[in-house]
Amino acid sequence: MSEVRLFTLARRYPLVGAILLVGLLVAVLVLSGQDAAAQGFASIFALAVALYRAGSMVKDLFRGRWGIDLLAITAIGATVVVGEYIAALVIVLMLTGGEALEDYAQGRATRELTDLLKRSPRNAHRVEPSGDLVDIAVEDVNPGDVLLVKPAETVPVDGELLSGAGSFDESALTGESLPVERSRGGSVLSGTVNGPAAVRIKATATAKESQYSQIVALVQEAAASRAPTVRLADRYAIPFTVVAFAMAGVAWFISGDPVRFVEVLVVATPCPLLIAAPVAFLAGTSRAAKAGVIIKNAGTLEQLSKVRTAVFDKTGTLTAGKPTLVAVRRAGSDSPSEETLLQLAASAERFSSHVFATSVMASAAERGLPLLPSTAATEHATNGVAARVGYHDVVVGKAAFVREQTTGFEQSELAGGQLAIYVGVDGRYAGTLIMSDPLRVNAVDTLEKLRDLGVRESLLLTGDAESTARSIAAQAGMETVLAECLPGDKVRAVAGLKTRPVMMVGDGVNDAPVLAAADVGIAMGARGATAASESADVVILLDDLSKVAVAVDVGQYTLRIARTSIWTGILLSLVLMVFASWGFIVPVAGALLQELVDLATILNALRALGKKQPRGSRPEGAGPSSARVRPPAQNAGRARG
Structure with missing residues (x-):
């Protein structure tokens, strides 16, 4: 030997x-x-x-x-x-x-990087309509295929769990060593390892479009x-x-x-x-990958180490990005009922890629309201969507967007942390869906860690209403707010910042331009926002804001x-x-x-x-931060219409 x-x-x-x-x-x-x-x-x-x-x-x-x-x-x-x-x-x-x-x-x-590449799935077991099991190459899997994943096997593509329950090891993707439990209908990511029981999944993406392949591509780019x-x-x-x-x-x-x-x-x-x-x-890039943070190129590590300004999107970044419906407000007695208003809005929102659209549709489903047939739908990026729903012309979105296309518009009063989705039906303002998207439990702690790491300024940059943005910023302890911004406004705002390098953190497709414009763009990629991930320099694989501080610390x-x-x-x-x-x-x-x-x-x-736990690594859901939530500052920031 x-x-x-x-x-x-x-x-x-x-x-x-x-x-x-x-x-x-x-x-x-x-x-x-x-x-x-x-x-x-x-x-x-x-x-x-x-x-x-x-x-x-x-x-x-x-x-x-x-x-x-x-x-x-x-x-x-x-x-x-x-x-x-x-x-x-x-x-x-x-x-x-x-x-x-x-x-x-x-x-x-x-x-760690090479281990990730070696674990790339090669084959899949497809369940035929007859019940027969056929082994195929992972490249031949199509969305909708039913696959069997045997015990201790790697999940070949992203899918939806068809079995009653399953346990999966996601450490290769997230760095989390404990198995994650999934129930029927839950999402299962490629690259995770199945537990002790065989499960069935329905493929929701091809191998090339699945999470694991995208991670492998990012790792290869980082290593080169x-x-x-x-x-x-x-x-x-x-x-x-x-x-x-x-x-x-x-x-x-x-x-x-x-x-x-x-x-x-x-x-x-x-x-x-x-x-x-x-x-x-190379060692630093590997260490970050093990923590669930993919740094696409080694030069980004140097930029991360010098970051002095951190800019955050609101929805899905500082907040959890899972708004819940608080109330439905009708514009008047002649407006559609609350159920009808929600049903019309949800039917139009099916054509939107915004995170709020998913929440509106989920709220309608919880109330047992089926989606109505919709045609002639048009999404106006970051503003809203217009569609023909049944016999009605429906517009759903921001206040300015709905105001321009309806008569009788009225601005809704909101409590702290609430946000409004406005609805117009047949050219008239019909009502408002009041949603709540609270601050992440570890947001304050993450911002404290960034300040400890030398980040001097923090800025909230969002397309949401000013009142909502100010409320979230006050809870997070951020002094500067730019609200009601379009993608172009965000890019100009980041370009105009004086204290550099600037780090931008976002998660949505509409964040892609500003992520590319920042000195360091960080995408919260857990939800698979491909455009944002491709434009960013750093992709966080977990839905965990604290990894932003981890990335800076590793740099x-x-x-x-x-x-x-x-x-x-x-x-x-x-x-x-x-x-x-x-x-x-x-x-x-x-x-x-x-x-x-x-x-x-x-x-x-x-x-x-690095064997030590990186600073700033309090995970999402690890309990409330010990840092105090600050009261609103005087003259807290400025807004952009």
Whole structure:
């Protein structure tokens, strides 16, 4: 088994295998008294590797990266010239071994990400109308297919549970280790693992459109990205290279010994600059994924660490996004009855993608009101919907939208936290549906955590009425409010903010433009708002606002580790260079010491994986926040019509 493993490692890292073989041959030649042959063989091999790396260095020059290989190549050439051929071989081993160590560290850092990819479902068991069970590829599953999921199997596509009850492990998607119980009619996400009993589900999406495939695509994008801090590390190489050559030149000039020049350069090869930042950022991305936060590109981690303004949408973000019907107010005695008004509104809302539409339809269903046939429906994004319902022309939506299309309109008085959905029938204002969508239980605590993490300003940005927005903002302790905003207004508001970087948090399709416009866009993607998720830089897989603070904390922690690793490598190399310039470190010892510096840098960068619970991680439903809900501030914010 060990021989097979060695063969596999040799194939994976051929240069490492070659240098070890050359080192063995050189040792045999030295022991047999053939020093000249050993020196010649080692020197030729070291120079060949230096020429090979020179080709890579030239390519890097065209990419704007330089200094990393220049010192190493110069050190190899200099050691060969002064006859320190053993040191030359150690430097070659240091370069090739450093790459192998980096590869191992990247594998460790991306373990959670690769595990996610490996668990991608491949097959499904389709139940035919005859009752027969047919195994098909997951790509062949269509919405409406009835599937059997056996015990401990991965759910292949998003679906609706047909069995009476089921238990599912959602840890691969959400990081939640405890099984989640679902009842008949509940949604089941692809990528979750079924419990001890076989269940039947009805597919609601294809494999490509299912939650797990979308997560896999986001993970692949995150793993393939290259962070600005990595480029920043490359830029450190320029002054580092200048300092190294200057110190080596001065040491040679003062001592008059060219070997002193070699001794300084040997300990100056800055592999930590090449290794530290990529490993730290991969580790940070992996850590976030394990917490249910997908960070699409590594550069976003740096932006998250510097966020100073947080902007929140209201519905589905600061609030739970599950409004409940409080009352139905008729406009007058000649208006339709409460049941008819709700039925007409729900029948029109079936054509809307807004979260309120689902709540209105659910309220009608709870009262046993069937939806009426509807035609000629048109949704006016963020404003409302107009449709022909039975023999009536119905408009449902915001006050301004309904006011423009009806006569006799009256604004409804609302209590704190309530919101109004206005209804017009046949050109006349007919009444209002009063809904309530309370603040999330952990919203105040999340905002407190963000302030602790250095976020100076928080802003509520919503298309809802000003009175409702102010009430929610006051409960959350937010001082600035922009209400009754259209998508274009939101984009302009975010662009005009002075304290940057700006983080925008939203969940709906209408949030997509402003998420893309912000420095960091965070989508609450648990409900599958595809447009918002695609426009965002960060997608939160759980319906849990506290993960916003977790994302910021992971960004800060990762950047701190990356910078610490870079400077640790630089400072250790500078200390070794000072000792080498005085002749205290011979070339062979210097090369070995530099390898230890590389190892220390990698181990420090892997700390970004983080074992501690990220700050700001109080989950939704974990109980009320200990933070006090603030009273409304004086002159709390400004509104935009």
